[in-house]
Amino acid sequence: MSHDRRGADVMDEITILTPHDLYLFNEGSHFRLYDKLGAHPMQSAGVDGTYFAVWAPNAEQVSVIGAFNDWKADRHPLRPREQSGIWEGFIPGIGKGALYKFHIRSRFHGYRIDKTDPFALFNEIPPKTASIVWDCDYDWQDGDWMRGRHRRNALDAPMAVYEMHVGSWKRVPEDGYRSLSYRELAETLPSYLQETGFTHVEFLPVMDHPFFGSWGYQTTGYFAPSGYYGTPQDLMYLIDQLHRHGIGVILDWVPSHFPTDAHGLGYFDGTHLFEHADPQQGFHPEWNTFIFNYGRNEVRSFLISSALFWLEKYHVDGIRVDAVASMLYLDYSRKAGEWIPNQYGGRENLDAIAFLRRFNEEVYKQFPDVQTIAEESTAWPMVSKPTYLGGLGFGLKWDMGWMHDTLSYMSQDPYFRKYHHNKLTFRMLYAFHENFVLPLSHDEVVYGKGSLLGKMPGDEWQKFANLRLLFGYMYAQAAKKLLFMGGEIGQGREWAHDHSVEWDLLQYPFHSSLQRWVADLNRVYRAEPALYQRDLDPAGFEWIDCNDAESSVISLLRTGASTDDLLLIVCNFTPVPRPNYRLGAPRGGFWQELLNSDATLYGGSGWGNLGGVEAVPIPLHGRSHSITVTLPPLAALFFKSRGAH
Structure with missing residues (x-):
């Protein structure tokens, strides 16, 4: 244990950094530094306190300052750890919630500065700039999500x-128009999404x-x-x-x-x-x-x-x-x-x-x-x-x-x-x-x-x-x-x-x-x-007609992994309704109108196809069948193939 001239204790012998940690860090392949650097409240030899570590290879001296030592730079100096550039030390009596900074005295130009901890888990609200000793303890309840999220995040899943x-x-108008807190968001955002x-x-x-x-x-x-x-x-x-x-x-x-x-x-x-x-x-x-x-x-x-x-x-x-x-x-x-x-x-x-x-x-x-x-x-x-x-x-x-x-x-x-x-x-x-x-x-x-x-x-x-x-x-x-x-x-x-x-x-x-x-x-x-299933596969997308510039209409097909998953989508980018608009279709049977952005439900004018259309064996656009649809003004229509192929 070392003592500075003011008598405050820094327990130098305590470390959580192994030689392997130092090697990986200096090599550029230590990717869990948050477990080693920063501030870590802990107990050592029955003593409660906080272990501090910071990378400052060109410092002449680094110390921890905070309310616990009246922000005095000479009270809690850290020690350099070999040639790693890391300074470390364990300070008894400091726990979660303590404000702190690193005071750095450089070897160059007489530079001295108080720095926020680069690995701090929590900091004061700006314009204040002190770090806060904290932890990441939390009792997670999302096990079902975590076990199944590989399906939710997959490239062939909807996103x-x-x-x-x-x-x-x-914001909260009745409270100074402040932002919602994380906790308040948790009460409203999930259900909204x-x-x-x-x-x-x-x-x-x-x-x-x-x-x-x-x-x-x-x-x-x-x-x-x-x-x-x-x-x-x-x-x-x-x-x-x-x-x-x-x-x-x-x-x-x-x-x-x-x-x-x-x-x-x-x-x-x-x-x-x-x-x-x-x-x-x-x-x-x-x-x-x-x-x-x-x-x-x-x-x-x-x-x-x-x-x-x-x-x-x-x-x-x-x-x-x-x-x-x-x-x-x-x-x-x-x-x-x-x-x-x-x-x-x-x-x-x-x-x-x-x-x-x-x-x-x-x-x-x-x-x-x-x-x-x-x-x-x-x-x-x-x-x-x-x-x-x-x-x-x-x-x-x-x-x-x-x-x-x-x-x-x-x-x-x-x-x-x-x-x-x-x-x-x-x-x-x-x-x-x-x-x-x-x-x-x-x-x-x-x-x-x-x-x-x-x-x-x-x-x-x-x-x-x-x-x-x-x-x-x-x-x-x-x-x-x-x-x-x-x-x-x-x-x-x-x-x-x-x-x-x-x-x-x-x-x-x-x-x-x-x-x-x-x-x-x-x-x-x-x-x-x-x-969504074939977003990355060119076979999941086909134009029916991408050349009707005069009418500003495009039509396309989307297909899933199963041939039964087949959608026909047509968009009319003009305010001119287009009844009796004929499109090629890859199969016969009924094409159900799944979505129509011109429906009155969505604020549209109500043009549509009464739930869907029947394909007829008249070839068009290189397809074996065709459908005749009403294109509403400024609208997108989604049709799904149902029934006979």
Whole structure:
């Protein structure tokens, strides 16, 4: 036991770090660092206290400061552990709930700073920046979900993701318009997602972030959920409740950059420890943030440990990696002369590529029943293909091209849509190159872009008809689905993080009817294997007619693993009803009208086909049979083959 000059005790002989831990950490392959670094309340030799460990290889001295020692830097010094760069020590009498920071005195430039613990499990609510001694103890009740989630998360299972920002989904007007807590969300969100039929929820980053307006994308606490909404156990309870209601949970995760706040990771020990030292590699000019040094072994251990932490300790079912393109390209958001080529003279970030591959390999090795999802906006090849084939190893990738083309098309006056018909059909040239998610995400309803409803042309009736049609067209495509909160009710204004979703709009029929349409789309989507089972198989999708640009009509077939699972979908992108519209059909018998977005139930005009149509043996569009249907204005129709083949 050592004593500093003020007499406070640090029990140096206590450690939880083995030599093997140190070797793996410095090698870049220790992926459960959260069990070793940070603050761990424990009992040793009958003494209660907390073991602290932090990586600061260029420090001259590191000490723990907190309310327990009046924030004095000389009271509880840590000791360096061999040549690992880790400082550690056990301090008696400190338990769960204690506030603390690491005071770091660097060997360089006389730099001294108080830092939040990079491995903290819980932190104070900003603008306060102290870490809190905590644990991850929780009595999970989601055993049924965890045992069966390999089926729910499989690539041949339905995946309809509700993307949301925890702080602005619902607010409490009678209490200062505050956000709901994790516990309050647990009382309402699971049942809402059940009612609307979504299979998964994706949270914008819940990791600790100092600026609320960053929506979580400026992460400082890679192991700590935001205290804005409650404790770590409160978030666990929310996830537990979602699982018990059959809802999967995806977390946004940001390994691409981190903020420059002084208490955070930047310039941690008086050197550029987590970030590249050269600003042409280590500073993001567009976001004014630091960029991780993916070539540093300990940084890879830190980041991959963060991903596995949320999967293990919080039972999450997927990790969506933000801004992957910014990681892959050295010249991302940089002008000529502002970036450093790789060793071969190229613009590819070889260290980031290796990191992403290792991240995906480790996730799927440890948790084969989850998914990783890339937000990647370029034509980088094989993002969602296995690393052994040369891919990046993600399970899924957002189809940003589909999103841009489709919203561009839908914003056109229907009269001019025939001149942009290829925006509807182009996707099928690449649709099976990756495992895609079709995203109508938060990024499309911010920064002056308006709401989804606001993008639609025409009067009020036409706007809602167009939005129902957009959703119907999305669900017809071969890919997983994602919709940002508010879209399902036709929110009028664009999303603002300091406001709630406009739930009061549900008193108006157009909005409540749109919500019913989304719920029924999800219901049919989940019930019909043809709509999800072969999302990754070109044999699961066929055009019937993709060339009727003059009428702005497309028609297609979706098939499941069984030949009995066969759906015919037709979309009319003009406000002109088209009675007696003939389509080729692959078989005879009755074709039941499963869904019609123009039904009065959804706020439509009521054009339809009286429950279905009978196919006749008149060949058309290369098919043996054909059907004659009424195409309602601005509508999507889903037909299911019944009866004779």
